[in-house]
Amino acid sequence: MTALDQYKCMDEKQAVEALLETLIYPQEMKVSIRNEAEDLVQFVRKENKKASLLNKFIQEYDLSSAEGLALMTLAEALLRVPDDFTANALITDRLSTAEWNKHVGSADDIWIKISSLGLATSKTVVNSMVKRLGMPVIRETTFAAMKVLGNVFVxxxxxxxxxxxxxxxxxxxxxxxxxxxxxxxxxxxxxxxxxxxxxxxxxxxxxxxxxxxxxxxxxxxxxxxxxxxxxxxxxxxxxxxxxxxxxxxxxxxxxxxxxxxxxxxxxxxxxxxxxxxxxxxxxxxxxxxxxxxxxxxxxxxxxxxxxxxxxxxxxxxxxxxxxxxxxxxxxxxxxxxxxxxxxxxxxxxxxxxxxxxxxxxxxxxxxxxxxxxxxxxxxxxxxxxxxxxxxxxxxxxxxxxxxxxxxxxxxxxxxxxxxxxxxxxxxxxxxxxxxxxxxxxxxxxxxxxxx
Incomplete structure (x- = not known):
């Protein structure tokens, strides 16, 4: 048993209490930290107006939204799928879980509106009678989009x-x-x-x-x-x-x-x-x-x-x-x-x-x-x-x-x-x-x- 073992699965309440005893965090510091953080956020928001289309797209579909999670989990798996049948099933599942239409109305950028409309249309296709005809196009487009997304982070x-x-x-x-x-x-x-x-x-x-x-x-x-x-x-x-x-x-x-x-x-x-x-x-x-x-x-x-x-x-x-x-x-x-x-x-x-x-x-x-x-x-x-x-x-x-x-x-x-x-x-x-x-x-x- 090592010196660290006693902490590995300790009661969470006790662990938090120990951290609170250690942290030096007076009230005046809390207020100052919050104010400085707000200034930093406001600066970033102003800079975001100059952001690239791809960055605006990522900001529109952030990870706090169902749509953002759908896109990122799709990105996580799609490029590793070995066959068209499974890729179609994955795309159908992910596109069907979110409400893309709401971003058509809420997005500020015209190209984000168009992208959202495309996603909403894709959802309609994968849930319709024309799925068999539309899926090859949607699949290839989605693959291309995931590679573009990859360029942001790789x-x-x-x-x-x-x-x-x-x-x-x-x-x-x-x-x-x-x-x-x-x-x-x-x-x-x-x-x-x-x-x-x-x-x-x-x-x-x-x-x-x-x-x-x-x-x-x-x-x-x-x-x-x-x-x-x-x-x-x-x-x-x-x-x-x-x-x-x-x-x-x-x-x-x-x-x-x-x-x-x-x-x-x-x-x-x-x-x-x-x-x-x-x-x-x-x-x-x-x-x-x-x-x-x-x-x-x-x-x-x-x-x-x-x-x-x-x-x-x-x-x-x-x-x-x-x-x-x-x-x-x-x-x-x-x-x-x-x-x-x-x-x-x-x-x-x-x-x-x-x-x-x-x-x-x-x-x-x-x-x-x-x-x-x-x-x-x-x-x-x-x-x-x-x-x-x-x-x-x-x-x-x-x-x-x-x-x-x-x-x-x-x-x-x-x-x-x-x-x-x-x-x-x-x-x-x-x-x-x-x-x-x-x-x-x-x-x-x-x-x-x-x-």
Whole structure:
């Protein structure tokens, strides 16, 4: 039993009470955070009037609407469907669940009205006697639309394309964390292919790096999933998987250090956390990485262990005299974690079951990371204006006096560009999480994070 086990499935009420005791959040700060967030939202709304047609389309069909959910879940699955019959059934199911006509009247942009009318017409066709004649046209049009949607969120289908497409942002001072496709290798052949993909990405990104300091706030980097580079990354195989994964991850880290760029170990399911921390420590303490601060990991705020995990990581950084990066995210496997906990009849869930509680955990974690910038480099990932405002306030109020130094924000490629353009004016580095790979593989991965 590890020190973190007591927090894994603790009572949610107790977990929230512990977070409230930790968070420094006086009333005057709450009011100031809200006011600053409202100013940021108003700025973004004004900028949205200049947005591209595709961005306006995404804004019209946001994820809070049935129509937005229908489109995004369609995007998640359609490009992976192998046959026309199943594709037709999926399109029929998704288009039939929403009321597209209401957007014809409510949309401000004429082209959004036309798009909404087209979707409404498609719904009529799939539910009518002319379905057999109309479905081929609707199917091909929908496939094309999903690929266009993929272009918004996928940086490139290769590292070369990603670098070329991202040059506009890097020229403005933005950083990238390139995420190569690699979710769950099933065989060693898969794992070797993903490993070489990561190795190639590190070399290509490294050759483009113009800053040899290795400072993660000045250089781009690559994100790696342990499940992609080992087919047995499971607790049942931990005796073999931990040393083998430590060896593989160290090889990648040495290349990242050579080029002076970052390497971040992505977070996965909660039952893999203990293994991942052991692997992370094995690599971070290796003498070959001395003098390089670009090694890090992602930490999920929706886990009840998030705050004590930060304490543990800070202690390890002190113990090994090695500064590390911690990317704070809210978490992308909520549905899976809840379902697993139900199937296993656990006393409680390992993740918070209410969004407001996850937000509270994120605030407490961000505050603790900002207070520990001597030992960690916080990389704070969010697209929420209120959360951004809160982080800015926490940074200004931090006893260290560092204010806006020593941390970065992070956003997904294709999201939050206007908002972070404003935030960047205060001089805080902005890192963009840029997925690289085929649309049919990467779009489902991103949609799960959006949903």
């Amino acid at each position: 940086l490139g289908q290769s590292m070369e394309e990603a670098l070329k497409r991202g040059k506009k942002m890097t020229d403005q001072g933005y950083l990238y964390s390139y995420d190569m496709l690699g979710e769950g290798a099933r065989t060693w052949e898969d794992a070797d292919r993903y490993f070489e993909s990561y190795m190639g990405a590190l070399k290509i990104a490294g050759e483009q790096n113009k800053d040899s300091s290795g400072n993660p706030l000045k250089t781009s980097g690559v994100s790696v999933k342990l499940s992609a580079i080992h087919p047995k990354y499971h607790y049942a195989y931990k005796k073999k998987a931990i040393p083998e994964l430590s060896e593989r991850l160290l090889k990648l880290a040495k290349v990242a250090k050579k080029y002076g760029i970052g390497l971040t170990m992505d977070a996965e399911e909660v039952d893999r956390l203990e293994m991942s921390i052991e692997i992370f420590e094995n690599v971070m303490k290796d003498p070959a990485l001395n003098g390089w601060d670009g090694f890090g990991l992602a930490l999920q705020a929706y886990q009840k262990r998030a705050l004590p995990l930060i304490d543990l990581l800070i202690e390890k950084a002190k113990q090994h005299d090695q500064k590390i990066c911690i990317r704070l995210v809210k978490g992308a496997y909520w549905d899976t974690e809840v379902k697993h906990a139900q199937l296993e009849a656990r006393a409680d869930y390992p993740v918070f079951t209410r969004k407001v509680n996850t937000d509270l955990s994120y605030f407490a974690c961000a505050q603790k990371l900002l207070a520990a910038r001597e030992y960690v480099t916080p990389m704070l990932a969010t697209h929420n204006a209120h959360t951004i405002s809160a982080i800015l306030h926490f940074a200004r109020a931090c006893p260290s006096g560092l204010k806006y130094d020593g941390f970065a924000f992070q956003r997904l490629h294709g999201m939050g560009e206007d908002m972070y353009g404003k935030v960047a004016e205060v001089g805080i580095p902005i890192s963009i999480y840029g997925p690289v790979g085929n649309h049919k593989d990467l779009l489902p991965y991103l949609v799960r994070r959006l949903l």
